[in-house]
Amino acid sequence: MAKELIKGNTAVAEAALRYGLEAYFGYPITPQTELLEHLSARMPELGRPFVQAESELGAINMVYGAACTGKRVMTSSSSPGVSLMMEGLSYIAGTEVPAVLVDVVRGGPGLGNIAPAQGDYNQIVHGGGHGDYHMIVLAPASVQEAVDLTGLAFDLAEKYRMVAVLLLDGSIGQMMEPAELPPMQPLKKEVPDWAVRGSKRGERRVLTSINLDPPAQEVMNLRLMTRWQEIEANEVRFKEYFLDDAEYVVVGFGTAGRIALSAVRAAREKGIKVGLLRPITVAPFPGPVLEELTQRVKGFLVVEMNAGQMLEDVRLVVRGRKPVEFFGRMGGVMPFPDEVLTEIERLVKEPLTTEGHPRDRWLARLRETIG
Amino acid sequence: MVMTDIPTKLVYERPEVLQPIVTHYCPGCTHGVAHRLVAEVLEEMGEAENAIGVASVGCSVFIYNYFDIDFVEAAHGRAPAMATGIKRVYPDRTVFTYQGDGDLASIGMGEIVGAASRGEKLTVIFINNANYGMTGGQMAPTTLPGQKTSSSPTGREVGRQGHPIQTAELLSTLDGSAYIVRRSLHSTREIRRAKQAIRTAFEVQKHNLGFSLVELLSTCPTNWGLSPVEARDWIEERMLPYYPLGDYKVSPAVAELKF
Numbered sequence: 001m002a003k004e005l006i007k008g009n010t011a012v013a014e015a016a017l018r019y020g021l022e023a024y025f026g027y028p029i030t031p032q033t034e035l036l037e038h039l040s041a042r043m044p045e046l047g048r049p050f051v052q053a054e055s056e057l058g059a060i061n062m063v064y065g066a067a068c069t070g071k072r073v074m075t076s077s078s079s080p081g082v083s084l085m086m087e088g089l090s091y092i093a094g095t096e097v098p099a100v101l102v103d104v105v106r107g108g109p110g111l112g113n114i115a116p117a118q119g120d121y122n123q124i125v126h127g128g129g130h131g132d133y134h135m136i137v138l139a140p141a142s143v144q145e146a147v148d149l150t151g152l153a154f155d156l157a158e159k160y161r162m163v164a165v166l167l168l169d170g171s172i173g174q175m176m177e178p179a180e181l182p183p184m185q186p187l188k189k190e191v192p193d194w195a196v197r198g199s200k201r202g203e204r205r206v207l208t209s210i211n212l213d214p215p216a217q218e219v220m221n222l223r224l225m226t227r228w229q230e231i232e233a234n235e236v237r238f239k240e241y242f243l244d245d246a247e248y249v250v251v252g253f254g255t256a257g258r259i260a261l262s263a264v265r266a267a268r269e270k271g272i273k274v275g276l277l278r279p280i281t282v283a284p285f286p287g288p289v290l291e292e293l294t295q296r297v298k299g300f301l302v303v304e305m306n307a308g309q310m311l312e313d314v315r316l317v318v319r320g321r322k323p324v325e326f327f328g329r330m331g332g333v334m335p336f337p338d339e340v341l342t343e344i345e346r347l348v349k350e351p352l353t354t355e356g357h358p359r360d361r362w363l364a365r366l367r368e369t370i371g
Numbered sequence: 372m373v374m375t376d377i378p379t380k381l382v383y384e385r386p387e388v389l390q391p392i393v394t395h396y397c398p399g400c401t402h403g404v405a406h407r408l409v410a411e412v413l414e415e416m417g418e419a420e421n422a423i424g425v426a427s428v429g430c431s432v433f434i435y436n437y438f439d440i441d442f443v444e445a446a447h448g449r450a451p452a453m454a455t456g457i458k459r460v461y462p463d464r465t466v467f468t469y470q471g472d473g474d475l476a477s478i479g480m481g482e483i484v485g486a487a488s489r490g491e492k493l494t495v496i497f498i499n500n501a502n503y504g505m506t507g508g509q510m511a512p513t514t515l516p517g518q519k520t521s522s523s524p525t526g527r528e529v530g531r532q533g534h535p536i537q538t539a540e541l542l543s544t545l546d547g548s549a550y551i552v553r554r555s556l557h558s559t560r561e562i563r564r565a566k567q568a569i570r571t572a573f574e575v576q577k578h579n580l581g582f583s584l585v586e587l588l589s590t591c592p593t594n595w596g597l598s599p600v601e602a603r604d605w606i607e608e609r610m611l612p613y614y615p616l617g618d619y620k621v622s623p624a625v626a627e628l629k630f
Contacts, residue, residue, distance in 0.1 A: 022460060023456070023459060023460050025455075025456060049459035049460055051455060051459060051489070053452065053455075053485065054452075054481050054482065054484065054485030054488075055481055055485075057449065057452070057481065057482070058449075058452040058455075058481065058482055058485050059452075061445065061446060061449035061452035061453045061456070061482070062452045062453065062455050062456035062459070063456060064445075064446075064449075064452075064453050064456060065425070065443065065445075065452065065453035065454060065455065065456025065457040066456035066457060066459065066460045067456070068443045068453075068456075068457065069456075069457060069460050069461060071460045073456070073460075087446055087449075088446065088449070091446050095443075095444075196423050196441040196442070196443055196457070197423075197441065197461070197464075198420060198421045198422060198423060198440075198441055198461075198464050198465075199419075199420045199439070199440055199441050200420030200421060204439060204440065204441055205441050205442075206435045206441070206442045206443070206444075207442075207443045207444070208426070208435070208442075208443065208444035209444065210432065210444055
């Protein structure tokens with residue numbers, strides 16, 4: 001199909017529908033709302049359920065109910081709304097049913113603002129809801145990638161019976177750029193064996209996240225963790241740029257990774273041997289490639305639109321063997337490529353250390369800039 | 372005459388929809404009665420195998436152990452949202468929630484008002500026993516003025532702790548509500564009337580007429596500190612004046628419903 005100029009939120013909505021979305025439940029919140037608006041028109045056209053819920057609590061629990069039927073279901077929201085969904089996400093994880101969440105992250109904490117940010121990385125990647133669980137988290141850096149990963153999110157959620165999150169920031173949601181949408185795909189026909197559907201259609205099914213017997217709950221926890229190990233082994237995805245001969249590596253996801261790529265290209269033009277590792281799956285985290293890079297490069301620069309959240313995952317892999325520096329902007333402020341370029345040049349020119357914490361050094365510099 | 376010659380007629384037996392097991396409910400608690408009425412109605416309507424129940428958080432959290440039908444278990448208060456999700460993808464199934472007063476009228480007030488206002492084709496069985504039963508008898512939104520509970524030890528003081536919520540009256544104001552009634556389980560006569568109401572509520576759903584809810588005044592002898600007989604009388608003497616039985620919303624289409 002031909003490319004068209006389309007807004008990220010609208011593109012994800014239309015892509016979800018074409019990938020066979022069977023029911024959508026959501027609540028308006030900027031900068032995600034166009035997604036809900038698009039589906040409010042398109043889903044009824046196709047005779048598929050669309051409900052504007054009374055709250056994000058309502059929306060995620062509608063998703064939970066519909067997910068228990070094995071249908072392809074989704075919701076979308078932005079940071080404050082996703083905080084309200086944490087309860088439901090934990091229950092969905094505890095019931096082992098598949099669902100997709102699109103999180104168009106904005107500046108925080110609290111009401112914050114409606115500008116692009118990545119401050120919810122920890123909330124999404126390292127839990128946020130209660131209990132031991134993981135979610136698959138996909139972080140696109142363009143509208144086209146968001147479209148493509150929407151289909152993957154459904155497939156992974158259903159394959160592993162868990163929540164898959166499409167982690168956008170506000171700029172991917174709001175930005176218009178050319179993208180090719182998938183052709184309309186037929187709805188899936190088979191009902192999963194585990195789904196509730198009324199017992200005359202098969203064996204009686206009960207879906208619940210309650211398990212009062214601790215040893216039995218532990219067996220369930222072990223099953224979830226074993227599944228997560230399988231996902232870590234098989235589903236890691238990332239993009240690499242100029243890594244073959246790189247002496248320095250920038251690590252960034254989503255829009256921060258895309259901005260960093262401009263800086264890396266500019267640095268290459270200046271003859272600096274720097275490359276970019278852009279995780280597509282921030283969960284499972286691309287640890288193995290980072291381990292391989294740790295063996296052969298001189299240092300890392302992590303770039304994020306937050307105060308250094310993925311930074312800690314990078315440091316856990318690098319384990320002090322190589323210097324790791326950090327550059328971030330927070331609160332809905334986006335970094336400029338030349339700011340990142342300056343950081344790359346600092347990485348190359350200044351003596352590097354594995355002592356102290358890179359966040360402390362970055363905060364000291366940031367205070368000088370905006371303090 | 373030998374005994375075997377006496378013609379026998381079986382007039383009372385366990386509905387097949389109910390599992391042949393002992394429940395965890397306290398002696399004198401009317402959850403068992405409410406379960407049985409729902410089971411009888413589903414069986415009589417031939418809807419048991421087409422039904423999907425949504426359990427809530429409270430004493431009835433394990434309701435799915437007692438019914439031989441498909442069930443899901445909701446988070447506290449969220450059963451109407453979860454039921455909405457199921458009903459919207461399966462409009463031809465009979466979907467119902469079974470919720471207590473803390474679950475529905477406190478933490479879940481947003482979800483129940485949302486579902487009722489949208490006119491979701493759901494049936495809600497709402498158990499009002501004037502306290503949080505499962506956690507040991509704390510003050511609920513339905514706790515009566517002056518009523519002692521473990522979190523209103525000197526009696527509910529409305530100036531400080533607020534007034535009880537009359538759920539049936541409240542939900543009856545919404546246009547999406549098709550059938551909203553209050554019944555009680557404290558006497559045989561009222562139990563029979565409750566069953567008729569539950570049947571009507573499920574028929575409302577089956578005929579796509581809108582949202583239906585039956586509020587059932589129920590006993591909680593353990594947390595009320597009363598014997599089963601005293602608890603039955605307590606409903607009549609204390610609860611009925613504050614929670615009058617009646618039909619709070621019967622839409623014109625429901626009024627014409629024949630079954």
